[in-house]
Amino acid sequence: MRIVRTVADLRAALAPVRGSGSVGLVPTMGALHDGHLELARQARADNDAVVLSIFVNPTQFNDPSDLAAYPRDEGKDVDLAASVGVDYVFAPEVTEVYPPGFSATVTLHGPIVEALEGAHRGVGHFQGVTTVVAKLFGMVSPDRAYFGQKDAQQVRVVQAMVADLNIPTQIVVVSTVREPDGLAMSSRNRRLSPFDRARAAHVAEALRAAELAAAGGISDAWSLLHSARKVLTDNAIDVEYLELVDADTFRPIPVLVTGPAVLAVAVVIGGTRLIDNVVLRQGSAS
Ligand code: AMP
Numbered sequence: 512m513r514i515v516r517t518v519a520d521l522r523a524a525l526a527p528v529r530g531s532g533s534v535g536l537v538p539t540m541g542a543l544h545d546g547h548l549e550l551a552r553q554a555r556a557d558n559d560a561v562v563l564s565i566f567v568n569p570t571q572f573n574d575p576s577d578l579a580a581y582p583r584d585e586g587k588d589v590d591l592a593a594s595v596g597v598d599y600v601f602a603p604e605v606t607e608v609y610p611p612g613f614s615a616t617v618t619l620h621g622p623i624v625e626a627l628e629g630a631h632r633g634v635g636h637f638q639g640v641t642t643v644v645a646k647l648f649g650m651v652s653p654d655r656a657y658f659g660q661k662d663a664q665q666v667r668v669v670q671a672m673v674a675d676l677n678i679p680t681q682i683v684v685v686s687t688v689r690e691p692d693g694l695a696m697s698s699r700n701r702r703l704s705p706f707d708r709a710r711a712a713h714v715a716e717a718l719r720a721a722e723l724a725a726a727g728g729i730s731d732a733w734s735l736l737h738s739a740r741k742v743l744t745d746n747a748i749d750v751e752y753l754e755l756v757d758a759d760t761f762r763p764i765p766v767l768v769t770g771p772a773v774l775a776v777a778v779v780i781g782g783t784r785l786i787d788n789v790v791l792r793q794g795s796a797s
Contacts, residue, residue: 512600513598516604531560533560534558534560535558536554538566544698549659553659564651568640571637627754630723637665640668645678657685660686663790666684703783704781711750734771739753743776752773756772758771768793776788
């Protein structure tokens with residue numbers, strides 16, 4: 512496995528594969544865990560060459576202290592990437608991605624970027640995501656790119672971007688990988704104190720409560736949200752948002768109907784912001 516720092520080196524490395532074989536890209540911000548590795552395993556199974564990018568993208572952080580505190584451990588990341596068969600770790604410097612004079616942005620509009628994370632982290636968050644993902648797609652020209660359902664809204668935004676801009680990359684969505692107690696794996700989990708780490712399991716428990724309610728035939732949003740919120744408030748967890756939205760439009764929905772819905776949550780536990788979600792369908796959990 513090779514570590515590549517520049518776009519020129521990456522293109523040269525991938526040139527022999529183009530045309531004859533497929534390239535899979537796993538975009539990450541590093542501090543890899545088994546959720547990221549699951550994306551990489553899937554990419555390995557599907558493609559001839561696998562690129563895992565590590566870039567803590569400054570433009571998608573609304574809070575400078577959050578950016579400063581973001582965990583970084585490239586040495587360990589490289590070992591983990593090698594262990595699942597990644598061919599190239601692409602870890603550019605900030606100036607390689609945003610050289611002096613850089614001025615482009617990729618901006619989507621509407622509820623998929625304005626709801627939930629967009630409302631709480633600011634519209635600049637998804638603008639930062641779409642701009643860097645579009646750039647990574649331009650740098651790597653992947654046949655397939657792998658994203659986690661853990662960031663359900665991000666997946667939807669990236670899907671909309673590739674459709675709107677006719678980017679010929681297939682977006683592959685990988686199920687959320689969880690700890691044994693249900694907590695969705697996240698690079699941020701390592702910031703939790705042991706006490707807060709134990710409390711964080713209630714986030715998944717809250718989603719599970721709504722999932723069970725939906726499986727039991729409850730379909731109105733108020734009741735579903737109430738069953739989840741009760742678990743969170745009983746455990747004194749600060750809720751930033753808890754919403755039931757249409758999985759396609761990300762508009763809030765009052766009742767589950769035939770299409771899938773996303774029950775999405777953001778909480779702050781001991782100063783660490785965590786997000787999670789579950790897909791609900793009328794009369795059944797999925
Ligand atoms: P990040 O490094 O947090 O930007 O995440 C990089 C990619 O890994 C994104 O597509 C995430 O959705 C995905 N990811 C992060 N955590 C998980 C998880 N627990 N399960 C599945 N995918 C994940």
